[in-house]
Amino acid sequence: MSAHKLHIAGKAVGLHGSLIDTDFRKPRVLCSDPWEFVALWLKRDHQKDALFYWDQARHFYLASKSLPELSSPLTSYYCFLNAVKALLSASGQEFTESHGVGGRSTGNVKSLDNEIVDFQGGGILPALCKYLEEPDNAGKDFTLKDILWQMPFIHRAYCLTFKGATELFIPLINQCFMRKDGSKEAWFQAEINKRYINAHTKKAIQPGFELYENEGVCELRRKRRFKWSGRDIENSITEFLKYHKTIRRRIMPIYSSENRWYLKKSVSGHDKLNNSQLVLMFAAMHRLSELSRYDPISLAGHFNVNHNWLLAEFIKASPSQFVYGIASEITGLEFIRPDAF
Incomplete structure (x- = not known):
């Protein structure tokens, strides 16, 4: 499947530190x-x-x-x-x-x-x-x-x-949002180092995520897609913000020189505290x-x-x-x- 990274305001879009009133158009603050x-x-x-x-x-x-x-x-x-x-x-x-x-x-x-x-x-x-x-x-x-x-x-x-x-968290690298070529279909994607992959990983990333092997690289993808249209930017961004907010309930940052992102596993018996x-x-x-x-x-x-x-x-x-x-x-x-x- 041919796809390319999603861009907003001329820059590739990744996960954002803000959960609620997120502004993807503005540059990052260093x-x-x-x-x-x-x-x-x-x-x-x-x-x-x-x-x-x-x-x-x-x-x-x-x-x-x-x-x-x-x-x-x-x-x-x-x-x-x-x-x-x-x-x-x-x-x-x-x-x-x-x-x-x-x-x-x-x-x-x-x-x-x-x-x-x-x-x-x-x-x-x-x-x-x-x-x-x-x-x-x-x-x-x-x-x-x-x-x-x-x-x-x-x-x-x-x-x-x-x-x-x-261990509750899986570190993610090269996280981004992708859009399928010639289509409005878009989704979240990241890479996982193979040393974090084992027999339990597919279950641990549920619900909502799946693993792919792509030219020797292990990719994590969000199952749910969202629509992105370059001709309807405002509605596309509104839908994207809802999509991003859902993902950020499971993926958390460490604020650093390049913010690092971690997927919270689904661990049986330890899902009563979801904050x-x-x-x-x-x-x-x-x-x-x-x-x-x-x-x-x-x-x-x-x-x-x-x-x-x-x-x-x-x-x-x-x-x-x-x-x-x-x-x-x-x-x-x-x-x-x-x-x-």
Whole structure:
């Protein structure tokens, strides 16, 4: 089958960091951090409240960089909280001032299985879930271990920490959108390194994806197609945005010098928590901030057991990942970091 890459505004189109108000026409934003760019964006749109929250988030972010790992979860969480308020305010979403998430410890052993995150029905986190068009998990609880397992930027640390843990993500390379020659038929496509292919891969990529062998290269394709017509660009883009949003529920980025993309596998018995990275990071950091504020001795105990490195990696890496993600949602633009992650 002869096909070529789909182009919008003169450039080949790939997956985008923004889930909701995505702008594929604008070029990517290369910046060491998105703070100033987003601030200027909000000033231009006269988003006074959103700008206030964004500036607050920046101050907490900078404070976290100078604090040790036992203290920084508190300021990092308030960075997350204010960044989300900036997004909600800029997009005209209503929200109440409660956090929308709580937590508690169970048992006497220092274990991530014993740190529980309770999702609530009202507040900032449910408002973020509503904006992102995903479940708010109201009334449900999950362990901190389950939540951390679902983040690609610390997944290697997770699997090294918990021997025998199921690897949840398949890295994708050369991801793009293709259009069949002489046709309106278009689809998502990426390559997978053969070392990630085994007897379970075809099942793990379901539902909705399939594998092809093409001249020695293993390709992952989205089964569902969408229509693209060069003569009807506006309707084509509208349909494409819906298609892209569906794919991004399963494929997640790590923000880096060239954003890396990972397909989340379908793993039996572990499909009750289906949220984006922004929601998961917010929930996890909230629990750690509670420990940092109310029970720092207990938090210190978590750094004296086998998962100390995993926690340290999350505390260190998640703020920049979160901020880049929120920046993309506020502006609709694709952000990349000039330095390697």
